[in-house]
């Protein structure tokens with residue numbers, strides 16, 4: 001995909017596509033337009049962007065030190081996201097270092113379809129390989145408040 005987008009660029013001057021927003025940005029989404037639309041509504045409705053960074057929906061400001069959702073789908077599986085969004089107490093899955101009002105809320109009461117849509121969408125948020133370690137590091141440091149040392153982190 002990266003290769004075809006570079007090859008394309010010469011032909012597409014003046015036509016901005018998703019793929020050439022900025023060639024330096026390593027994040028991309030594999031979501032279909034339908035999934036992006038459905039997930040976008042849920043993400044707005046549940047204010048995920050109050051706490052999480054998410055390039056695809058232009059959320060570049062952030063009040064809470066939650067991990068960025070960009071590239072998250074390269075770190076964990078869709079089934080993991082579904083389980084996390086369905087948990088009555090997400091902090092049993094990932095302990096929080098934050099005050100309660102900043103912590104990941106439970107979305108267990110959402111309809112199953114909404115939880116599946118959110119999980120599928122977050123799983124679609126990928127990062128290019130060259131930026132994967134940076135993404136892991138940033139997520140780890142947000143979650144733990146500690147410096148990332150690849151030797152301490154199980155892969």
Ligand code: HEC
Nearest residue numbers: 046047048051066067094096097098101102103104105139
């Ligand atoms: C009140 C702030 C807040 C809101 C709103 C929120 N989150 Fe979170 N989220 C967090 C925090 C903080 C964490 C890290 C765990 C913790 O401290 O509870 C987290 C963790 C996560 C993780 C796991 C991150 C990782 O590194 O494994 C995912 C995925 C996630 N949230 C997605 C979402 C989605 C999708 C929404 C909206 C439906 C959302 N969050 C809404 C604060 C929030």
